[in-house]
Amino acid sequence: MAEDLIIPKGSRAEQYAALYPQIQGLLAGENDQTANLANIAAAIKEVFGFFWVGFYLVKENQLVLGPFQGPVACTRIPFHKGVCGHAYTTAESIIVPDVALFPGHIACASASKSEIVLPVKNQVGDVTMVLDVDSDVLNDFSAVDQMGLEKILGLINEAWQ
Numbered sequence: 001m002a003e004d005l006i007i008p009k010g011s012r013a014e015q016y017a018a019l020y021p022q023i024q025g026l027l028a029g030e031n032d033q034t035a036n037l038a039n040i041a042a043a044i045k046e047v048f049g050f051f052w053v054g055f056y057l058v059k060e061n062q063l064v065l066g067p068f069q070g071p072v073a074c075t076r077i078p079f080h081k082g083v084c085g086h087a088y089t090t091a092e093s094i095i096v097p098d099v100a101l102f103p104g105h106i107a108c109a110s111a112s113k114s115e116i117v118l119p120v121k122n123q124v125g126d127v128t129m130v131l132d133v134d135s136d137v138l139n140d141f142s143a144v145d146q147m148g149l150e151k152i153l154g155l156i157n158e159a160w161q
């Protein structure tokens, strides 16, 4: 396992390309879900400096805070609430350029200005968790982030989901 992430300066697309194999290395040989989700969140936060990066896990019929990096956050989100709930119910990634304009957005921190949330599905297509990434910059996320993050989430293994 690599001890440090090595990310060359460059475009965000280039940084995702450099990050992907290093996350693959971090996960190799480890089958503990908490450990692996924690390292994924930490690696994304470290490389891009986003305000908040973390997982909400489907538990007890709601979304419950999982491994994350950033300020303290809401612990439980109903399936039909917020951007996370939207990604859960639609099972689709969603980019919110301005959270103030998203009806029902849950403001865990006022510094959060834009957001991307991506669902993670199991083999039968059920959403088992979502990845929530918040930025303190308006309109910070594009299709580049969606593709880069979806590829990383593809590494989440059935064996430890």
Ligand code: SME
Binding pocket: 052, 073, 074, 077, 081, 082, 083, 084, 085, 104, 105, 106, 107, 108, 109, 112, 115, 132, 134
């Ligand atoms: N903003 C999210 C809630 C989670 S926090 O931002 C960490 C939402 O509306 O679902």
